[in-house]
Amino acid sequence: MLKLMQNEWMKLWHKKGTWIMVGILVILTAGMMGLMKWISLQNMGGEMTREGMIQDPSSLGGTVLLLTVIVAAGIVASEFSQGTIKMLLTRPVKRWKILVSKFLTVNLFGMFLMLIGYVVYLLLAMLLFKSDAGESLSSWSVWSKSLYMLLLSFGNVFITSTFAFAIGSVFRSSSLAIGLSLFIYFTGSTISALLSQYEIAKYLFFTHMDLTQFETGMMLVPDLTMPFSLAVLAVYIVVFLLISFSTFIKRDVTA
Amino acid sequence: MKPVVELKNLSKTIRSKKIIDNLNLSLYPGQITGFLGPNGAGKTTTIRMMVGLMKQTEGDIVIEGVSLRDNFEEGLSKVGVIVENPEMYKFMSGYKNLLHFARMHKGVTKERIDDVVRQVGMQNRIHEKVGTYSLGMRQRLGLAQALLHRPKFLILDEPTNGLDPAGIREFRQYLRKIAETEGVSVFVSSHMLSEIELMCDRIAIIQNGKLIDIREMSEARESFYYIEATPAEKAKQLLTDGGFTVEPFTDGLLVNAEQHQIPDLVESFIAEGLQVFAVQPHRKTLEDEFLEMTGGGQIAEAYAK
Numbered sequence: 001m002l003k004l005m006q007n008e009w010m011k012l013w014h015k016k017g018t019w020i021m022v023g024i025l026v027i028l029t030a031g032m033m034g035l036m037k038w039i040s041l042q043n044m045g046g047e048m049t050r051e052g053m054i055q056d057p058s059s060l061g062g063t064v065l066l067l068t069v070i071v072a073a074g075i076v077a078s079e080f081s082q083g084t085i086k087m088l089l090t091r092p093v094k095r096w097k098i099l100v101s102k103f104l105t106v107n108l109f110g111m112f113l114m115l116i117g118y119v120v121y122l123l124l125a126m127l128l129f130k131s132d133a134g135e136s137l138s139s140w141s142v143w144s145k146s147l148y149m150l151l152l153s154f155g156n157v158f159i160t161s162t163f164a165f166a167i168g169s170v171f172r173s174s175s176l177a178i179g180l181s182l183f184i185y186f187t188g189s190t191i192s193a194l195l196s197q198y199e200i201a202k203y204l205f206f207t208h209m210d211l212t213q214f215e216t217g218m219m220l221v222p223d224l225t226m227p228f229s230l231a232v233l234a235v236y237i238v239v240f241l242l243i244s245f246s247t248f249i250k251r252d253v254t255a
Numbered sequence: 256m257k258p259v260v261e262l263k264n265l266s267k268t269i270r271s272k273k274i275i276d277n278l279n280l281s282l283y284p285g286q287i288t289g290f291l292g293p294n295g296a297g298k299t300t301t302i303r304m305m306v307g308l309m310k311q312t313e314g315d316i317v318i319e320g321v322s323l324r325d326n327f328e329e330g331l332s333k334v335g336v337i338v339e340n341p342e343m344y345k346f347m348s349g350y351k352n353l354l355h356f357a358r359m360h361k362g363v364t365k366e367r368i369d370d371v372v373r374q375v376g377m378q379n380r381i382h383e384k385v386g387t388y389s390l391g392m393r394q395r396l397g398l399a400q401a402l403l404h405r406p407k408f409l410i411l412d413e414p415t416n417g418l419d420p421a422g423i424r425e426f427r428q429y430l431r432k433i434a435e436t437e438g439v440s441v442f443v444s445s446h447m448l449s450e451i452e453l454m455c456d457r458i459a460i461i462q463n464g465k466l467i468d469i470r471e472m473s474e475a476r477e478s479f480y481y482i483e484a485t486p487a488e489k490a491k492q493l494l495t496d497g498g499f500t501v502e503p504f505t506d507g508l509l510v511n512a513e514q515h516q517i518p519d520l521v522e523s524f525i526a527e528g529l530q531v532f533a534v535q536p537h538r539k540t541l542e543d544e545f546l547e548m549t550g551g552g553q554i555a556e557a558y559a560k
Contacts, residue, residue: 003358010355014347083342087400090306091359092332252269253308 004093004101005108012071012109021067022116028063029117033124040129050129053121055145058212060117061153065160065185068110072161073177075102076169076248085253095249099169103241106165110157118150152211159209159233160185166240170247185209192220202228205236256283259333259408259440260305264314267300267464274300276464278314282408282440287430289455290444293549297464298444302412305442306336319407332360335406339413341397345386349377349396352385353403360404367403375399375429390417394426402433409433409441415450427454452541462549480517483507483533490529497523509537 012018033053040048076099079085089095160181168177188206195201201221208229213219258281267275275297282288292298303309305316307327316323321330343352353372357363372381375395385393394417401409409430415423431454433439445451451458452472460468483506484490491508494501497520499510512520517534524531 007355007358010351011344011347014344014351016346082344083340084344086308086338087336087342087356088359089308090331090334090336090338091356092328092330092361093359094327250310252310253303 001097001101004097005105008075008101008105009108012075012105018071021070022113025063025067025113025117026120029060029120030124032059032063033121033128037128048129050125050131051142053125053129055142056149057118057121057146058149058153060114060121060150061156061212064110064113064117064154065157066182067113068106068157068161069164069181069185070174070178071109072106072164073168073181074174075106075165077172077174077177080172081174089253096245099245099248103162103165106161107158110154110161114150114154114157149212149215152215155211155233156185156209159205159237162237162240166244169244189220196221203232205233208233258282259284259319260442261317262301262305262314263317265301265304265311265316266313267297267304267309268312274464275304275311278461278464278466280459280466280469282442284407284438284440285434286457287434287441287443287455289451289458290442290461291448291451291458291545292461296461296549298461299412300464301461302338302410302442302444305410306334306338307331308338332404333407335401335404335409337397337401337409337411337414340390340416341393341400343385343393343396343400346384348384349381349388349392349399352396353381353400356400357403363403367405371399371402374402391419391422394418394422398426398429405437407439409439411441411443413445414443415445415447423450430454448540448542448545458541460545460548468548478511478513479537480510480512481507481533481535481537482510482520482531484524484529484531486529489527490524493523493527493529494520504537507533 036048036053079088088098163184164177164181167180168174171177184206188204188209192201192204192207195204201207202224207221208224210220211226211229214224214226214229260280260282262278262280265275265278266273278301290298290301300309304311305323307323311324316330318330319333321333323330343349344355347355350368350372353368357368372378375398377392377395377399380388380392385396388396394414398414401411415426418426427450430441430443434441443451443454455472457469457471459466481504482490482494487508491501494508494510499512502509514536521531521534
């Protein structure tokens with residue numbers, strides 16, 4: 001399995017697009033920080049402190065999600081469109097193993113982007129923002145909060161990329177997978193808000209995608225709890241993966 | 256001799272249409288077997304089932320005693336595959352591509368990769384991106400990836416597509432070499448009948464999903480002569496009286512005569528006052544036989560309907 005992941009990782013980084021994605025991530029993160037600084041200078045959003053910024057890096061999530069979804073959507077679909085799927089599946093390796101290696105690689109890539117984004121974010125937070133006398137950077141609470149928020153925002157990356165991965169492997173079309181995933185990412189919260197008075201809203205997966213809502217308190221649907229959200233998400237993830245694996249394993253490759 | 260590969264009652268049904276119907280075939284070590292059939296006969300489907308791209312509806316494929324149904328990984332570890340144009344990862348170098356596939360097999364070392372690269376004569380360009388390769392180079396790389404794990408069975412679908420004549424010849428000699436020296440069993444599907452004729456020891460012919468003939472190429476063929484003489488009617492009469500079977504062919508007649516009978520025949524023609532324009536040995540090509548057996552393929556069939 002490690003060798004298969006090594007393969008996927010190698011293929012990923014030999015594509016120019018992947019390097020461009022990292023570049024985009026760095027630029028967008030830096031731009032976002034610049035914007036925050038500018039807003040802070042205009043004194044519109046109140047004084048922003050270094051500690052305050054570090055405690056909530058969840059704004060990274062959106063950029064990382066966008067990029068990870070592109071990789072997740074293409075990792076299976078591109079093998080079909082390049083025709084390399086024939087070469088990949090005529091090996092003494094069971095298909096589910098290949099799919100698992102691809103899925104793990106996507107998540108590893110997501111984490112990697114998150115890490116890069118986080119490093120850039122921290123550097124700029126240090127450079128651009130003044131420290132607040134009240135809280136100290138050496139205090140554990142600032143960092144634990146920071147990492148917790150990072151983890152919560154990664155949740156959204158994980159869920160959306162799993163969705164994109166499933167669509168990409170079922171329909172073998174990366175554009176469809178990217179389109180659908182981003183559509184859900186952008187309109188999901190609106191749909192949830194519209195349906196919030198109905199029971200069904202509680203069981204839609206996009207109601208729960210943004211786990212940071214439990215920390216920020218900006219809940220889409222009232223009366224949600226974290227364990228409930230995690231349970232609903234787990235069910236959806238299992239369903240997505242089941243569909244993805246069963247179609248991939250059964251498929252007759254004719255192209 | 257124990258077969259390397261056995262197809263047992265292989266069947267494939269797609270949407271209640273039987274694409275492959277109860278196929279039985281054994282392939283032996285050191286032998287190159289050609290796989291022929293008109294378009295849509297089921298060649299590609301059969302090959303895709305043999306390499307794990309498609310699942311059979313019924314029957315089984317046994318490779319060196321291991322059933323693909325029961326133990327896919329072990330069975331397929333002895334198979335080298337080139338399916339149509341070998342599509343590689345264009346954004347990586349040839350070497351990285353080989354490395355990629357080597358990792359999917361057990362026990363392929365870096366030395367083995369270098370070995371295979373030398374065997375197919377690609378040392379000079381192996382570190383360049385596949386996107387820059389010509390079709391011939393890609394075919395070589397395709398062959399290299401199929402040989403990495405020292406397969407006992409090599410399966411090739413239209414392998415010479417896009418190769419130039421020199422390349423085809425080299426490819427043919429190479430296949431022959433590994434079949435003979437390493438006892439590899441080779442299975443080649445192709446439309447190019449002359450190719451198959453030159454390459455193979457044995458030919459399996461499939462039509463409408465059924466195996467209609469298997470023949471050894473070494474089998475002594477019937478000898479035919481082409482005779483052109485006027486008046487044709489009289490010539491024909493003479494020949495049938497002599498106990499030969501005669502069929503018209505272009506401007507003359509095709510006769511199943513042996514070499515030693517020819518002088519007598521010519522003499523009798525002259526004696527009867529016939530004008531003889533040509534007498535020459537005629538070798539039925541594989542193409543003629545193939546068309547005879549499959550009834551001229553689909554286009555002819557479509558006209559007949």
